[in-house]
Amino acid sequence: MAITLAIGCSSTARLSRLYKSLKFTHGCGKYTRKTITESTVTEVRFLHLVLYTAERAWSHAMEKRQLPNGPNSRQRIYLIGRLRKAVKWATLFAQLCAIKGDSRTSLEAEAYASYMKGKLLFEQDQKWDTALMNFKSARAVYEELGKYGDLENQVLCRERVEELRPSIRYCLHRFRWLSNGGLFKI
DSSP: OOOOOOOOOOOHHHHHHHHHHTTOOOOSSSOOOOOOOTTTOOSHHHHHHHHHHHHHHHHHHHHHHTOTTOOOHHHHHHHHHHHHHHHHHHHHHHHHHHHHSOHHHHHHHHHHHHHHHHHHHHHHTOOHHHHHHHHHHHHHHHHHHTTSSOHHHHHHHHHHHHHHHHHHHHHHHHHHHHHTTTSOOO
């Protein structure tokens, strides 16, 4: 059950088609939520469902973040909420991959969940040490995964490591600044 993770936009239509093809719809009429558990996951498309949902929440948050004048306070609350939802789904994805996936998929999913957790804490502007730990964990896994596999996968892993560098540097800066009481010592 190898899954290649790629950051991108997932549409509602894709999710709808996936739900329908898995016969995992939420019923006609009144909405009854079906949860995805390890016993529910019988094929790789269930993992795709969880991954697409996490990506959808993440992309909505990033869309709000990219507004011309930046997000206002209401949009910022929405952005944080969508990131929380992305973290929830990414964590579920990592748990399911650890149980149902192979070791490489499990490692990738764990790095993905760590990245999402770090991104949430980064946006919340708090717990810089935890965000730093999550980003470093994701970087270590991507560096290790970049050593193996085909050339395309190695390039993708290196790109992820490069993408994480500014976030790690900023978290380290903020953590040091706050641990010095908000003032730099000269």
